[in-house]
Amino acid sequence: MNGLWYYVIAFLLIWTIAAFYKLYHPDSKNLEMSFPILLMLKTDRFKGFIDRVAKKAPRFWKWYMNVGIVICFISxxxxxxxxxxxxxxVLKTPSVSILIPGVEVPGSPIFIPFISGFIALILLIIVHEFSHGILARVEGIDIKSMGLLLFVILPGAFVEPDEEEVEKASRLSKLRIYGAGAMANIVLALIALIIFATIANFAVPAVYDQSGVEITSVVNNGPAYGNLKEGMVISSINDHKVTNATSYSSAVYSLKPNTTAHITTDKGTYTFRLGENPNNKTLGYMGIRSQEHLVLKENIRNTYGNILPWGLLSLEDLFKWIYLINLSVGLFNLLPMKPLDGGLMLEELLSYKLSGENVKLITDYFTYFTLIVIVFSLVAGIFISL
Structure with missing residues (x-):
């Protein structure tokens, strides 16, 4: 089933439950509904936890974000x-795309698997919003509300500090609060990268042998559609032997558009005409996604069986996407564009020396410029993929 249907089903289910709840609790202030755009569920349940974390080591959190502010501005x-x-x-290789776990987004060169991607997305939201809340409490600012939200089909969360208290806070305090979310995502990404690299470079080679490249999915109506299938193991491309991801990449980068490809797999040899890579018109395009085909070592199979070792690959995949999603979203959130955290930080930094009018002028310029480039890149990616 197309991953988009999971979101559609969840959207209908959640809005139905919310509608019934509002029907029987019409005076409830915990649930705000603006169908079909936004659904917000407010709660005080985690305020105590945020307070405890903030009070445990306030000096650490302040110095952590003092360093974090520098990292955020460099980023x-x-x-x-x-x-x-x-x-x-941008007209050949768009640099911005929308990433939704389990959904093939037109113009996006990356497909995020649903389960790993969704877990990574939830972790991203949690650490981001909780970090804003923790630094707000460290700076002595109350949290008015927090909770969960649904923006169209995308899940999210929010922590809402008292705006009047934020305005009265020092500029340094504001910078700590604004940068806390992105900094937390970057730190989580680095932790996940270390775990992923450890599994990929030490654990996996000790348990598996590499044997070609396995097709994980075939793009609908792509050049390979109707020829290659999910699960096939590629052993050569145009007489270039494929034994691992490195040799596969080398063979793929030798492909030219509008030429004939000969793909040898464990199911036979297939021949079809290549298209143009939607992200680089000079490269040939098969329209498949792949990963290294790993074979369990005999001694490992005899000791642990077949099931337990395969969990290692799931962990590797999970931490890979926790790293990639947290890093990409964390850095994106630092772009100098309001209402992103980066835009708020830039505005606060400029206010140290400039008048309010000049601050607004410069901030608006960066906001509109960044927004135009992002929108143009997204649209270009969609048209290139058509």
């Missing part, structure tokens, strides 16, 4: 440079 500058550089290749 903001890096992201802005990359965004500007992407303008030169």
């Amino acid at each position: 903001m500058a890096l992201m802005l440079v990359l965004l500007i550089q992407s303008l030169g290749t």
